[in-house]
Amino acid sequence: MASTAAPPAALVARRAASASVAAPLRGAGLAAGCQPARSLAFAAGADPRLAVHVASRCRAASAARGTRAVATMAKKSVGDLTAADLEGKRVLVRADLNVPLDDNQNITDDTRIRAAIPTIKYLLSNGAKVILTSHLGRPKGVTPKFSLAPLVPRLSELLGIEVKKAEDVIGPEVEKLVADLANGAVLLLENVRFYKEEEKNDPEFAKKLASLADLFVNDAFGTAHRAHASTEGVTKFLKPSVAGFLLQKELDYLDGAVSNPKRPFAAIVGGSKVSSKIGVIESLLEKCDILLLGGGMIFTFYKAQGLSVGSSLVEEDKLELATSLLAKAKAKGVSLLLPSDVIIADKFAPDANSQTVPASAIPDGWMGLDIGPDSVKTFNDALDTTQTIIWNGPMGVFEFDKFAVGTESIAKKLAELSKKGVTTIIGGGDSVAAVEKVGVADVMSHISTGGGASLELLEGKELPGVVALDEGVMTSKL
Ligand SMILES: Nc1ncnc2c1ncn2[C@@H]1O[C@H](COP(=O)(O)OP(=O)(O)O)[C@@H](O)[C@H]1O
Numbered sequence: 312m313a314s315t316a317a318p319p320a321a322l323v324a325r326r327a328a329s330a331s332v333a334a335p336l337r338g339a340g341l342a343a344g345c346q347p348a349r350s351l352a353f354a355a356g357a358d359p360r361l362a363v364h365v366a367s368r369c370r371a372a373s374a375a376r377g378t379r380a381v382a383t384m385a386k387k388s389v390g391d392l393t394a395a396d397l398e399g400k401r402v403l404v405r406a407d408l409n410v411p412l413d414d415n416q417n418i419t420d421d422t423r424i425r426a427a428i429p430t431i432k433y434l435l436s437n438g439a440k441v442i443l444t445s446h447l448g449r450p451k452g453v454t455p456k457f458s459l460a461p462l463v464p465r466l467s468e469l470l471g472i473e474v475k476k477a478e479d480v481i482g483p484e485v486e487k488l489v490a491d492l493a494n495g496a497v498l499l500l501e502n503v504r505f506y507k508e509e510e511k512n513d514p515e516f517a518k519k520l521a522s523l524a525d526l527f528v529n530d531a532f533g534t535a536h537r538a539h540a541s542t543e544g545v546t547k548f549l550k551p552s553v554a555g556f557l558l559q560k561e562l563d564y565l566d567g568a569v570s571n572p573k574r575p576f577a578a579i580v581g582g583s584k585v586s587s588k589i590g591v592i593e594s595l596l597e598k599c600d601i602l603l604l605g606g607g608m609i610f611t612f613y614k615a616q617g618l619s620v621g622s623s624l625v626e627e628d629k630l631e632l633a634t635s636l637l638a639k640a641k642a643k644g645v646s647l648l649l650p651s652d653v654i655i656a657d658k659f660a661p662d663a664n665s666q667t668v669p670a671s672a673i674p675d676g677w678m679g680l681d682i683g684p685d686s687v688k689t690f691n692d693a694l695d696t697t698q699t700i701i702w703n704g705p706m707g708v709f710e711f712d713k714f715a716v717g718t719e720s721i722a723k724k725l726a727e728l729s730k731k732g733v734t735t736i737i738g739g740g741d742s743v744a745a746v747e748k749v750g751v752a753d754v755m756s757h758i759s760t761g762g763g764a765s766l767e768l769l770e771g772k773e774l775p776g777v778v779a780l781d782e783g784v785m786t787s788k789l
């Protein structure tokens with residue numbers, strides 16, 4: 312990993328050996344002026360305590376300068392728990408194992424699984440019984456293609472033990488498996504979103520899930536912006552409820568990077584979750600100097616401007632919002648760039664016919680699946696002027712080679728800028744997968760496991776999955 316602001320990894324590791332394991336988790340910003348250190352690798356087996364060190368170092372630096380952190384409440388960390396707290400205990404661990412799978416149910420990017428390993432290993436090495444829960448995708452009820460079964464071999468490989476899998480999330484069969492669980496063993500529950508009660512944050516469902524365990528660890532940063540039963544609801548029934556190492560590391564890094572970014576500060580927003588992310592743009596206009604839009608996001612903006620978009624992805628109920636966002640950007644002097652050309656397809660398939668057209672000339676029956684070469688050039692020129700970039704959402708359907716060029720070009724540009732010292736933050740399951748695919752993940756400043764979560768943090772919103780955790784002890788006066 313090339314480094315910009317951080318000390319070499321070996322040095323970090325040596326210093327970390329003497330760092331406090333029990334440093335409190337911050338729910339919001341670190342001290343103003345504290346430059347974020349380069350994110351540490353998610354390598355399985357990496358000492359999870361390294362994560363704590365980043366925050367400790369920043370706090371120490373700001374204390375030395377006499378600066379003051381944004382007032383925040385510290386949260387208790389899994390690192391605060393010792394073998395005395397964990398030996399023989401059933402620990403419910405909420406991870407975000409929402410990884411991309413191909414049509415044959417193969418994992419195409421395992422970043423989120425690797426990122427979850429340090430917390431699980433810490434618990435196992437302290438004699439706990441781990442009950443692992445996650446969602447995968449957005450199933451409507453029980454849907455076999457969203458089963459967590461394909462994750463078991465990789466989890467087992469990374470943990471070095473055979474992970475057991477339950478066929479359900481709650482109920483007598485799961486209770487039996489939990490009762491039979493040995494110390495140092497892991498039981499993976501089935502996709503928690505197979506129950507509609509999960510997303511409704513149903514208290515009865517949360518209570519049943521919580522009844523499987525003695526304590527709760529939330530390590531699902533990617534889902535921390537959702538107030539769901541397995542992220543927020545269970546904390547009402549399980550004490551202690553603490554933060555995992557990944558959640559802690561993400562917050563420590565992102566708070567530092569985005570509360571006081573080096574400017575000019577650019578955000579790139581794409582992907583397909585238009586309704587979840589279009590609202591974020593309003594707040595980004597308050598924070599960013601440059602906003603680049605790509606992916607499925609753009610067609611709602613085109614349509615709002617009266618352009619024809621063929622059969623491209625559009626959120627009809629967001630047209631007014633798109634219009635007002637364009638006006639707001641203008642009024643605020645933020646450079647909001649929409650692609651000037653797009654690559655269109657005659658069907659949503661890897662072997663679709665394709666052509667490059669101006670954004671104003673998408674014919675009926677065709678859909679935009681990537682940004683075009685002129686747009687890539689314009690975006691790259693804009694990015695050349697920046698010092699901090701946060702990117703969430705691919706520029707196109709990068710899973711199909713024909714429509715991957717825009718995303719890959721932006722990934723390469725960010726890698727080039729990162730090597731020159733620009734802070735580059737990539738967030739989101741698919742965005743990270745795209746950066747991994749291009750082979751440039753290692754040179755980025757921070758690979759975040761949460762797209763929507765990192766954007767909401769950037770907005771200054773509190774993440775319900777973090778707020779619900781137990782408060783820790785304030786060990787430093789910043
Ligand atoms: N123009 C487009 N039309 C439809 N889907 C798109 C388009 N551009 C990108 N996508 C899809 O967006 C998905 C990722 O979106 P999203 O989940 O919002 O990103 P992330 O996981 O990085 O947060 C990818 O699967 C990609 O194929």
Ligand SMILES: O=C(OP(=O)(O)O)[C@H](O)COP(=O)(O)O
Nearest residue numbers: 409533534739740761762763764
């Ligand atoms: O993939 C995720 O979010 P992201 O695409 O914003 O990174 C998380 O697993 C949350 O999924 P959700 O947006 O279906 O709640």
